[in-house]
Amino acid sequence: MRHFICATFTAAMALGLAAGPLAAETRVTYKSAKSTSSYYQMGVQIAEAMKAGSDGDIIVTVEESQGSVQNVMEVRARGGDYVFTTPPALVGLAQQGKAMFEGKGDPAFDEIRALFPIPSLTMHFVMSKDSGVASIDDLDGKTILLGKGSFGAREGEKYLDLFGLMDKVQIADVELSGAVPAMKNGQIDGFVTAGSWPAPNVIEAAASTGVTVLSLTDEQIEMTKRALLVIPAGTYAGQETDIQTTSLPVVAFATTRMDDDTAYALTRTFWEGRAAMAEAAPWWNGVDEALMANISGKLHPGAVRYYEEAGFTLTDGQK
Template structure:
């Protein structure tokens, strides 16, 4: 297991054969394919990642528009978070020169937010993200909503973004739903992986789905949801055996 900066880094390392299996967001997969990086295949859709924008509860920042002129962690370089942050800010008419961005991992960003060194942090991850919950237990926080015209711009412009809601009570002190966008994550393998290995990986994933239910809820019925690249032949074999209808072209 290798720790990376995120989706874009995972795709690059997969292309370079430095890693064999990776998780990436569908928006980053789409961008990689358009840039000519397509030496990978899908095993399964995984879960929805939520774009979560966190500020201190005592902050004067009430909306995404209020981030103008502020210092904001937009995630690490080569991460899906950085891509999501850029697109969300653009939808609100905020270009890079209208705020100070910092490329920080989530742990460092949370510490910086707690210490008042930054004004907000972007996190794209499954809800109940541990670093956010830990921060919420140390000091009151709030979430900025992605809504209205900006939400429409994002969901209309990009097929892989959907309107999403972080339910009230997801985090300590969060007493209201939060509107945002969600993006699917997908489990990928390099095309050099054998059919047997890909079949076994996919089979093991779903045979042990109940063991992963808390950290990564999986549904065989939604296993192909949001996938825009071809399935590996080994994964396709497993789904055919499981009676899952595979769309043409996948």
């Protein structure tokens, strides 16, 4: 499936741009994730917000992708019309030619610049109430579903290993899509999932069977080398306290080939539409100025102009 984000910024004054209007029929491709994922749905919501926030002058259609690595790799063949989502850590690896980018370096990677954060991939250790598990230390002897091939599965396995639990738990051979039914019929004591919060499968499990979403200690979070994220009390049915867990930041990026006015308009319209998006989908409640700290690389100059006008605090490394 291939689509394009078409933007005709002829009404730039309506957006309050200080610079002159952008060239007519500016085209931008927003590449997100698989069409079945929550991140693809976020892209659709961003498209709707862009259209509403610009009185129809920014019209967005989302392009499906097979994952964050592919999104970064395509920078090599794309022009100034390309916007994509990926964790900032992958951009750093691409620019250094490390890990999955070893031997695949390209000068185009150095042109990548951030626009705005989107909901982070958030780790959930979800245990049934009947399991009696209240903390990570209680997992000894329990049956856990990790899923297969996903970020959450890889991260969950890494955490169990870090916490000395890999040989103490039984890993269920069930796909993540079957987690809630497996929990209901007692096949598993819990499952691990990663995605934006609130996570649909965790909402379903909490409402149908009753669950405890485990908090990690400060020491455990430090061991994972991931960013701290707090899921507020009341996010899931029966959740009376905040959940302290980890996350992998995800950001929308462009490159320096995009002109400054386009980057400015996209960034401004995103932030001005965020509250409306949150009313329709609670995962946008987790996106606020605090997430800007997770952008480890440089922002696009057009985005910097918006953030400075809006009073955001930026680091020297982001400018």
